[in-house]
Amino acid sequence: MSKGRDFSSEREQCEWDAQENALRAERAGSGVTGDANAAHYRLIARALRTPQLDAIPRDFAAQTAARALREERLANESLEVWLGRGLVALLVLAGAVAIRVYAGESLLNLSFSVPEGATGGIQAVVGWSFAVAACVGISSVFAFAGKR
Amino acid sequence: MGGGEQAAIEADELGSSVSPEGIDADRVLVAAVLAGTHGAFETLVRDHQRLCWHIINRMVRHPDDTRDLCQDTFLRVHRYLHQYRFESALKTWIGQVAYSVARRHLERKRIPIAEPSGDEDSADLVERVADGFDLEAASADAEMGVLLHAEIEELPPLQRTVLTLYHLDEVPIPEIARITGLAAGTIKSHLFRCRARLRGRLQARLGAKE
Numbered sequence: 001m002s003k004g005r006d007f008s009s010e011r012e013q014c015e016w017d018a019q020e021n022a023l024r025a026e027r028a029g030s031g032v033t034g035d036a037n038a039a040h041y042r043l044i045a046r047a048l049r050t051p052q053l054d055a056i057p058r059d060f061a062a063q064t065a066a067r068a069l070r071e072e073r074l075a076n077e078s079l080e081v082w083l084g085r086g087l088v089a090l091l092v093l094a095g096a097v098a099i100r101v102y103a104g105e106s107l108l109n110l111s112f113s114v115p116e117g118a119t120g121g122i123q124a125v126v127g128w129s130f131a132v133a134a135c136v137g138i139s140s141v142f143a144f145a146g147k148r
Numbered sequence: 149m150g151g152g153e154q155a156a157i158e159a160d161e162l163g164s165s166v167s168p169e170g171i172d173a174d175r176v177l178v179a180a181v182l183a184g185t186h187g188a189f190e191t192l193v194r195d196h197q198r199l200c201w202h203i204i205n206r207m208v209r210h211p212d213d214t215r216d217l218c219q220d221t222f223l224r225v226h227r228y229l230h231q232y233r234f235e236s237a238l239k240t241w242i243g244q245v246a247y248s249v250a251r252r253h254l255e256r257k258r259i260p261i262a263e264p265s266g267d268e269d270s271a272d273l274v275e276r277v278a279d280g281f282d283l284e285a286a287s288a289d290a291e292m293g294v295l296l297h298a299e300i301e302e303l304p305p306l307q308r309t310v311l312t313l314y315h316l317d318e319v320p321i322p323e324i325a326r327i328t329g330l331a332a333g334t335i336k337s338h339l340f341r342c343r344a345r346l347r348g349r350l351q352a353r354l355g356a357k358e
Binding site for chain 1: 187189190191193194197198201202205206211214215218219222223226227292293296297300301311312314315316318336339340343344346347350351
């Protein structure tokens with residue numbers, strides 16, 4: 001509580017002192033004096049100490065804490081996802097660089113001719129590869145939808 | 149120099165009412181929240197929700213907005229608690245966040261938070277408040293309480309908040325200045341002018357009744 005003299009006029013300073021005295025008396029719960037100013041300001045101090053505020057919801061703290069933790073977890077998860085993507089990109093890049101450096105010439109010279117009678121086997125391998133890729137894709141979609 | 153002495157000096161320099169025990173308690177609680185201790189953040193919210201609620205409710209007045217903005221305040225506190233440097237009491241720091249959240253909300257809605265300064269000379273306010281009226285009748289009249297609450301609601305958001313922090317939450321003027329980012333002299337001036345104005349309105353109503 002301020003007790004300094006910050007008002008230029010004596011009347012304002014007296015008014016301030018009356019306001020502060022009323023506040024102190026109201027906090028202390030002391031009786032109303034016969035002074036006009038004090039009684040006036042006691043009423044005001046009482047009204048200001050009993051404002052018409054909306055009540056805090058009973059479970060506000062628990063709800064807020066739960067939401068904060070949920071947001072923190074989501075933020076961490078998205079960080080993990082981005083880290084994972086970064087690592088995959090790095091892996092692909094490293095693979096491309098390795099192929100270019102160590103096997104660039106050899107790859108260009110490779111012949112992809114298919115031996116006679118092996119066509120059926122290759123078709124089976126390609127078919128099963130698509131099936132595996134579809135399974136992985138569907139699982140990923142369901143996992144992603146579950147997280148959302 | 150011991151930690152308690154240092155904390156006492158820090159509190160004294162801040163001009164706040166925070167005791168060394170209060171600062172130590174803040175440090176313990178903040179450390180627990182940052183360490184992810186179960187229930188620590190809920191404790192922090194429970195300890196400071198009253199002040200936060202009062203600031204925001206006084207500023208915006210709408211109960212749903214108050215709840216949302218109050219929650220937003222604590223989510224920000226949770227997100228940025230690692231940046232809190234104990235330069236002021238935790239209560240004051242949270243109060244600052246609450247005040248800035250509420251102020252931004254009002255600015256978005258283009259609601260002025262304070263009336264322009266100097267529109268009413270404080271000397272005039274004092275002059276208008278005459279001395280002669282029936283005080284005992286006023287004290288006994290509960291209707292005056294209703295009138296005063298209505299008049300308080302009519303005050304601009306900043307003035308309502310300053311009065312509530314000072315009278316209800318008993319926050320000292322230097323701390324209110326920190327929370328609102330205004331000078332202590334400005335806070336004192338708001339308090340003085342608002343209370344003088346309320347007294348003027350009270351007296352005018354009593355005069356009209358008689």
